[in-house]
Amino acid sequence: MTHIVTCRNVTFKRDGQQVLNDINWTINQGEHWCILGLNGSGKTTLLNLINGYAFPTTGTISVLGNEFGKTNLPNLRKRIGYVSSSLDRFLHIMQNETAEEIVASGKYASFGLYEHLSDQEWLRVNDILEALRLQHLKGKSFSVLSQGEKRRVLIGRALMNNPDILILDEPCTGLDVLTREELINVMNEISARGSHIIYVTHHIEEISDVITNVLMVRDGEVIGSGRKDEVLTNESLSATFKLPVSVRWLHGRPWLNISIQAN
Numbered sequence: 001m002t003h004i005v006t007c008r009n010v011t012f013k014r015d016g017q018q019v020l021n022d023i024n025w026t027i028n029q030g031e032h033w034c035i036l037g038l039n040g041s042g043k044t045t046l047l048n049l050i051n052g053y054a055f056p057t058t059g060t061i062s063v064l065g066n067e068f069g070k071t072n073l074p075n076l077r078k079r080i081g082y083v084s085s086s087l088d089r090f091l092h093i094m095q096n097e098t099a100e101e102i103v104a105s106g107k108y109a110s111f112g113l114y115e116h117l118s119d120q121e122w123l124r125v126n127d128i129l130e131a132l133r134l135q136h137l138k139g140k141s142f143s144v145l146s147q148g149e150k151r152r153v154l155i156g157r158a159l160m161n162n163p164d165i166l167i168l169d170e171p172c173t174g175l176d177v178l179t180r181e182e183l184i185n186v187m188n189e190i191s192a193r194g195s196h197i198i199y200v201t202h203h204i205e206e207i208s209d210v211i212t213n214v215l216m217v218r219d220g221e222v223i224g225s226g227r228k229d230e231v232l233t234n235e236s237l238s239a240t241f242k243l244p245v246s247v248r249w250l251h252g253r254p255w256l257n258i259s260i261q262a263n
């Protein structure tokens, strides 16, 4: 398999609105992508198409070598991990479960099912807790964890199945700067384990060393796509954010400056 994701001439229309228009995008082996775009630009819709939760109006999508419409979706979805703060509303069902039980439940892609794990799978749970620096949370119930700890536990849960693709949809929303940096560091671990990252954000500061490529979306259209150092220019960022901005690189990481214009 050479391509992880391929979108060809993908459009998506709903209620007379062209939500996505002629999207062409390829993720190759070994690449980690960030999707950048304003609120309402179409990022979540694109993720839903990749997950097979929605289907394009026209065009084709193939994920991990399988073309949608010609493949077994549940099996394919097991190879895609998805962590999103938009799923927080479902978290009430696991408030009493411990950090390690929640990671373990990722094995069955269902909360609350971890009774049948083998000794080897529990070793894997331990290994993940260690890799994400969550060992100290063993035995603690989910309800008492901080926001940052909860996000990392959910990423650990998504890693339990060794997904080929891990989608992180705005994982740093609501986190303070220290917790955000801790979470960004976790991406090194994820890539070391062989998952391809798709990281969705509004903030270019979250584009860590691990991210190789960036897709810029504006009003449902791709306006930039490629290696991050080539794509993240003042012009393309100003177009993406509909605001005059400039980019500054510090130790290989981009930061945004907003050019305030005097009236």
Ligand SMILES: Nc1ncnc2c1ncn2[C@@H]1O[C@H](COP(=O)(O)OP(=O)(O)OP(=O)(O)O)[C@@H](O)[C@H]1O
Pocket (backbone or CB within 6 Å): 014, 015, 017, 019, 037, 038, 039, 040, 041, 042, 043, 044, 045, 046
């Ligand atoms: N099923 C649908 N029916 C009608 N409109 C839709 C549907 N799905 C998405 N849209 C519209 O498409 C546009 C893009 O929405 P989408 O959620 O993909 O944006 P987004 O980039 O993820 O935004 P945010 O950053 O705020 O999460 C919005 O205007 C939204 O209202």
